Amino acid sequence: MIWNYLKVTYRTFLRQKVYSLINVTGLAIGLACFVLIYLYISDELSYDKFHEKSHRTYRLIEHFESEGVGEHSASQPFPVGPTLKNDFSRQIETYVRLFNFQSPSLALANRKLDKSFNESRIFFADSTFFEVFDFELIKGSKATALDEPNSILLTESMVEKYFDGEDPMGQLLEFQGNQNLKVTGVLADAPLNAHFQFDFIGSFSSLKSSFGGGYPRTWYWNPCWTYVVLDENTQPDHLEEQFPAFVKKYFPGFIVDDVTLELQPLEDIHLHSRLDYEILANGNEANLKIFGLVAIFVLLIASINFINLSTARASKRAKEVGVRKSLGSGKKQLIRQFVFESVLLTALAVVFAILIVGLVLPSFNQLTEKAIDVAVLAQVHVILGLVVLTLVVGVLSGFYPAFVLSSFNTVLVLKNAYQRMDGFSFRRVLVTVQFAISIMLIIGTIIAMKQLQFLQNDELGFSKDHVVMLPVIRSPMAKHYEQFKNRALQSPRVHSVTAVEEIVGAKHQVANFQFEGVDQSKPYPRFVVRHDFTETMGIEMAAGRDFSYEVQTDDSLALVVNETLVRSMNWGSPEEAINRRFMYRGQLRGKVVGVVKDYNFVSKHHPIAPLVITLNSHPGAFNLFVKYVAVKIDGADMRSSIEDIREAWYAVMPERPFDYFFLDDRLNDSYKAEQKLSVVTMIFSGLAIIVACLGLFGLATYSVEQRKKEIGVRKVLGISTSQILMLLSKEFVLLICLAFVVAVPSAYVLLRGWLDGFAFRTDIDAWPFVAAGVLTMLVAVFTISFHAFRASRINPAETLKYE
Numbered sequence: 001m002i003w004n005y006l007k008v009t010y011r012t013f014l015r016q017k018v019y020s021l022i023n024v025t026g027l028a029i030g031l032a033c034f035v036l037i038y039l040y041i042s043d044e045l046s047y048d049k050f051h052e053k054s055h056r057t058y059r060l061i062e063h064f065e066s067e068g069v070g071e072h073s074a075s076q077p078f079p080v081g082p083t084l085k086n087d088f089s090r091q092i093e094t095y096v097r098l099f100n101f102q103s104p105s106l107a108l109a110n111r112k113l114d115k116s117f118n119e120s121r122i123f124f125a126d127s128t129f130f131e132v133f134d135f136e137l138i139k140g141s142k143a144t145a146l147d148e149p150n151s152i153l154l155t156e157s158m159v160e161k162y163f164d165g166e167d168p169m170g171q172l173l174e175f176q177g178n179q180n181l182k183v184t185g186v187l188a189d190a191p192l193n194a195h196f197q198f199d200f201i202g203s204f205s206s207l208k209s210s211f212g213g214g215y216p217r218t219w220y221w222n223p224c225w226t227y228v229v230l231d232e233n234t235q236p237d238h239l240e241e242q243f244p245a246f247v248k249k250y251f252p253g254f255i256v257d258d259v260t261l262e263l264q265p266l267e268d269i270h271l272h273s274r275l276d277y278e279i280l281a282n283g284n285e286a287n288l289k290i291f292g293l294v295a296i297f298v299l300l301i302a303s304i305n306f307i308n309l310s311t312a313r314a315s316k317r318a319k320e321v322g323v324r325k326s327l328g329s330g331k332k333q334l335i336r337q338f339v340f341e342s343v344l345l346t347a348l349a350v351v352f353a354i355l356i357v358g359l360v361l362p363s364f365n366q367l368t369e370k371a372i373d374v375a376v377l378a379q380v381h382v383i384l385g386l387v388v389l390t391l392v393v394g395v396l397s398g399f400y401p402a403f404v405l406s407s408f409n410t411v412l413v414l415k416n417a418y419q420r421m422d423g424f425s426f427r428r429v430l431v432t433v434q435f436a437i438s439i440m441l442i443i444g445t446i447i448a449m450k451q452l453q454f455l456q457n458d459e460l461g462f463s464k465d466h467v468v469m470l471p472v473i474r475s476p477m478a479k480h481y482e483q484f485k486n487r488a489l490q491s492p493r494v495h496s497v498t499a500v501e502e503i504v505g506a507k508h509q510v511a512n513f514q515f516e517g518v519d520q521s522k523p524y525p526r527f528v529v530r531h532d533f534t535e536t537m538g539i540e541m542a543a544g545r546d547f548s549y550e551v552q553t554d555d556s557l558a559l560v561v562n563e564t565l566v567r568s569m570n571w572g573s574p575e576e577a578i579n580r581r582f583m584y585r586g587q588l589r590g591k592v593v594g595v596v597k598d599y600n601f602v603s604k605h606h607p608i609a610p611l612v613i614t615l616n617s618h619p620g621a622f623n624l625f626v627k628y629v630a631v632k633i634d635g636a637d638m639r640s641s642i643e644d645i646r647e648a649w650y651a652v653m654p655e656r657p658f659d660y661f662f663l664d665d666r667l668n669d670s671y672k673a674e675q676k677l678s679v680v681t682m683i684f685s686g687l688a689i690i691v692a693c694l695g696l697f698g699l700a701t702y703s704v705e706q707r708k709k710e711i712g713v714r715k716v717l718g719i720s721t722s723q724i725l726m727l728l729s730k731e732f733v734l735l736i737c738l739a740f741v742v743a744v745p746s747a748y749v750l751l752r753g754w755l756d757g758f759a760f761r762t763d764i765d766a767w768p769f770v771a772a773g774v775l776t777m778l779v780a781v782f783t784i785s786f787h788a789f790r791a792s793r794i795n796p797a798e799t800l801k802y803e
Contacts, residue, residue, distance in 0.1 A: 023309045024349045026694040030302020031353035031389070033684050036364055037295035038385075039357075039372050040680075044283050047193045047270035051134045053229050056093075058236060058263040060084075060226045061275060064510060066258045069568070069610055070523035071510040074275040076226040078216045080261075081126070083250060084228065088242070091234040096132045097204060098196070098225040098279075099124045103473040103627060104503075105659055108200070109174040110162045117161070118471065118659035121199040124207055132227050135194075139169055140185025151203040152181040155189045158199050175202070176474055177655055179209060192371045195269045196225075196279040210474075219251045225279060227266065236263045254512060254585065258523055274605065277507070284673040286757055290444075294681055297437045298688045304434045305695030306346070307397040308427050335399070342398025346390045354386075367683075368676060428735060431696075435739035435776060436746070438692045441685035442772035443747040447764065448678045451755065454762040455671045460505060461599025463538030466635040467663040468645060469503065473627040480652035481530075484629070487651055491644035493634040498536040499626045501528035505667045508601055513559075513612055514583040515569055521583065524565070524612045527601060528625040531617065534596060536632045543574035544594030547615040555615045557590030563598045565610035603670040604760040630663070689776075693783050700728060700784050729784040736780055740773045 048054050060080060062073045081095045100106070100123050109116035130142035137145065138156065145153055152173060159168050168183040175181050181202055190197045208214055230236060243261040251259050264273060271285045358374050365372055376382060477484065485497040502508055509528070514521035533539070534546045542563055547554045559582055566577045574595035581591050598608050616625045633641035642660065649658045668675075719727075748764065755761040 020345070022694050022697060023306055024345055024352065026305045026691045027302045027346065027349035027393070028352035028356060029687055029691050029694075030299050030305075031350055032356035032360070033302075033687055034295045034299040034389075035353060035357050035377075035386075036360070037291050037298075037680075037684065039361075039376060040364075040368055040370065041288055041292055041295075042376075043193055043370055043372055044271065044288055047283075048195055048266050050191060050193070051132075051266070053132065053134075054266050056230045056232065056234075057132060057266040058228055058230065059266060059269060060228065061262050061264050062222055063260040063262065064222075064255065064258055064523050065260075066520075066522040069525075070258065071276045071525070073222055073277050074225060074273065074279070075222050075277045076224050077219045077222045078224055079219060079250070081224065081226040081228070084246070087246065088239065091231055091239050093229045093231050094128050094131045095226065095228045096126045096128045098227075099204070099207065099223060101210075101473055102223050102277075104471045104661075106474070107176050107657055108162070109177070110171075111174055112171070113162070113164065115162055116657050118657045119199060121197055122202065123196075123198050123200070124202040124204050126204045129201060132229055135190065136188035138186045138188055145185040146201070146203040148182075148184070149203060149205040149208065150179065150181050151184040151206065153185040153187050153201040154183060155187045155199050157189055159186060175206075177476075179206070181206060192369075195266075195282065220255065222277075228263075236265075239263065254521060255523065281669065281672055284677075286754060287673055287677045290677060290754065291680065294441065294444075294684050294688075297441060298684055298691070301434050301437055301688050301695075302691050303393050303397065304430045305691060306349075306393065308430050308434075308695055339395055339398040343391060343394030346394035346397070350386055350390050367679065431732070431735045432739045432742065434692055434695065435736050435780075436743040438685075438689055439740055439743035439772045439776050440747040440750075441681070441688050442775060443743070443768050444751060445678070445682045445685045446768035446771065447751050447755075447762070448674070448681055450768070451758070451762045452671060452674045452678045455604050455674060455758075455760065456668055458604075458760070461539065461597060462504060463632075464505060464664045464667055466633050466638075467504075467537070468631045468633055468642065468660050469663050469666065470629040470631065470645070470649070470658075470660050471627065472499070472629050475656055476653050477629065478626075481629070484648055484652045488631060488645055488648040491641070491648075493637055493641040493644055495632040495634065496532050496536040497629065497631050498532045499530035499629045500533065501526075501625050501627055503628065503666055504537055504630070504663065505600055506602060506670055508611070511612065511614075512585065516581040517569070521585075525601065525609055526612045526614060528614050528616050530615070530626065533613070536630050539599055540597045542595045542597045544578045544592070546594055553590070554593070555617045558593040558615065559590065560594040560596055560613040561592055562596050562601075562608070562611040562613075564608050565612065566595055568610045600760075603667070605670070605758065607759040689779060693779055696732065696780055696783050697786075700732075700786075725781075725785055729781055732780055732784060733777065736773075736777055740776070743772075744769050 048057075051057060059074065060076050062076055064070045064073060076097075078097070081097045085092050085095050105118040105120045106122045107116065108119050108122070125146060127144075127146040129146055130137065137153070140153065145151065152175075154162070154168065154173075159165065162168070162173065163171065168186065171183050172180045173183065187198075187201065190199075230239065240261075240263055247259050247261060248256055269282065271283050271288065273282050354377060357377065361372060361374050364370070481499060488494045488497055504527075508525045510523045511526040512521040513524050529547075531547055531549055534541065544560075546560065547558065551558070561577065563574060566572075566574055569577070569580075571577045571580060577592050577595050579591045579593075582589060596613070600608060601611055631645055633645070645660070646658050649656075747769070751764060755764070
């Protein structure tokens, strides 16, 4: 019997090639999209789960906030990790700290081979690193690799870069031009599904020489990412209940009421954490849900196509059913046959879908910055999922036409007197749903791209264009800054130079200030700068003055604040804020000398908060408070401008590698999640439209075949091509209009909910909805026009000669 079903399926496929190819192709594209998005979501959900102890590993986070002002930090002070382990030795199995000087890059050199580079992925870790994380160590011992001071591990990629593939074990790398680190191990390259990426791991004890022979003891500065592994019998909430007493015991009195410690599950960091001082930009769970919704929508459109075309095709087999029933076929047998054919075609589409996924996966990985291996398709759960998907889609698409056809009266069918099984009411519903989803996807894509453009290009309150950032932390720039600045400004292509603590528009630090009229100090976002900061960054003053070279005490007795801080203090106008007094760490220090207009000093994911800008012009404090030199250049000749800066750099620091990046490029990195969402949604929405059009093409083909004689008669009576187009498209145009009515409110509600997650968001205008409707209508009419043109060329004599 199965063999007979196979032969019938094969013959039907060949007899109805157009329907069959459209059916299989559309479903294969939909399934391929679904599988690709499934692989992406699975990879996002797999972050950090490859560590054996990931389920009981937590990162310590610090909330340092008073009355809504402060920070929520992913990092901790130096002493927190070891002190927690000491005080809660029964609850905490082990801990590890990561530290990178909060620097965007650090210098490493192999003097033996004359190789010198600035590296952005260097961390220093406690010797317990491999007790917490299960990163692969290819050479060396996990137990001892990080025990000794001045030890360093590097990845296989860095072995090639620094040692030309030679064995690096025991060889030396020079760190920051003044410290030799011995290679004690080689790591496999970090998996991309880890929440932090590294090229080098140095021993934590190597840091002692950078801090005068010991670790910083302050409980105020919090630069260490700290992880703990809890004992198997310890519940995290029970340990957290003891943190308030821990904070009160060790943290400074002037911040103890503002600090809260919390345990964050390691497996939650990538998708659920948007804290200050994250190691890398994390993913977004909301975007992941949108990807999942797009996957379901695309698969639904493809499945609707399959069901629609299966229903339309089945009605042409009424006489076959009549003959089979006259020869003794029962209703159940006929249903089994049609369902079998449907499942078989679905299985064929799944095979094509897997081939498509294998072909496009490298490009998909490049687009999404993933490293998904095609071998994942051979995993048991993926195979089982595809089998279930095949059965569900196949049975659903085959059951309806099978049930209706098997119910036909044999005599009426053979007399050609049966009521033709158009199933058109059923197909109307499916076509409406299909195009409603398509319209929603188009609207969503437009709004997502509009929001990304708004985040990247809308007014920030400062000028990010043509600003070159030079990382200088722990470099000799401290004693050469004025010389470098003067030399760089000799170039006509360099407009201004300043130095800053963090990347403007991306990061900030926090410090406690007490302003006039307030009883206690509060933690405020703080930004340390050098002179000419507002000029270089194009920030406007709202009142008062900027820091001045002529006022020697500005670096200790003056502050510049933003308009939001003025409003939060109820000082009235910006002019009324000038000369307000402030205290720092319990001492009366000076006054507010200027107010800048509000600008986005962090990404637009966050609202503008109160901000304090301080000046620090002492060379001795340069390495502590200055991480970047910012240079405003002429945008007309970027290459020559960079060369001028490079010459000024090497004139004062010939031994230090020159490194730079453009501010606007780095700020755009803050919106990578939105950029991925826009691009991926656009691509898959486009594919969804193509699949929908394939279905429409098939249905229009069916409609033309069903109405050949009618069109022949109308042609004899003088119908034109445009009238044939109207005749064929009228039904579909009405369904698309209905789909538009359904899609608009649904899309609005979903997009409004998504945009509410942004502190700054674009408006939901009417034009994306209108554009989606018009585009869908044009695509549909264009698709149907092909059939109208074919129908207009039909010879009436051919269609009517037997009448």
